[in-house]
Amino acid sequence: MKIHIPTPLRSYTGGQPSVSVPGATVGDALQQLTGAYPDLRQQLYTGEGKLRSFVNIYLNDDDIRYLPAKEATATADSDELTIIPSIAGGC
Amino acid sequence: MLKLSYADYQALRAHGEQTYPHECCGVLLGNAAPDGNQVRRIVRAGNTRSDRAHDRYNIAPEELIRIQREARGLGLDIVGFYHSHPDCPAQWSKTDFDEAHWVGCSYIITRVDKASATVTNSFLLTGTGEEDKQFVDEPLEIEV
Secondary structure, eight states, X not given: OEEEOOGGGGGGTTTOSXXXXXXXXXXXXXXXXXXXXXXXXXXXXXXXXXXXXXXXXEETTEEGGGSTTGGGOBOOTTOEEEEEEOEEEOO | OEEEEHXXXXXXXXXXXXXXXXXXXXXXXXXXXXXXXXXXXXEEEOOOOTTSTTTOEEEOHHHHHHHHHHHXXXXXXXXXXXXXXXXXXXXXXXXXXXXXXXTTOEEEEEEXXXXXXXXXXXXXXXXXXXXXXXXEEEOEEEEO
């Protein structure tokens, strides 16, 4: 499946805007991604292995945090994962 | 250096005037170059912080994904964001810094006083990640 990498994380994927990985579940695919690009892991996960609060990961149009099976959700080759850090602020 | 057209510069400032006294927000689409980000298009976004829109903004991730898809179709990337500071300086705040996670991207801030845009500044988020990120002043080059 294809994983879309946001601009701030492309320095960890050799500049690639998307990476194709095998994976039967969302978690498998993310493990394949961080296995191939180990420095990406600490950008996505805390030291305790939890997804950082500002990192959103969408399976097609769905936030994986709100999927019933979360990272255990089954995936097909035609699915797409998008990593999208949050954008917020204010004066 | 952040380059953008005069039309886009005016449009993002006008957005802040229209949403006053609330903060506006949007996305800068373009290309990264060795000498800085080049904006090719700006896209308005909705501010989901209806609870305190006068001093906070947030762009829904679903909207960001839609904008990113649109950018890909145009051969562009997300190179930055803009928002307004109603009756506040055109400087990044602690909240702006804490919530900034797009290293390498430009953050444009426009001060809006009494529904009139005044100062517009840009700040580049530098570093390699959360641990060493920094905002640095970024000159704006307005292309007429």
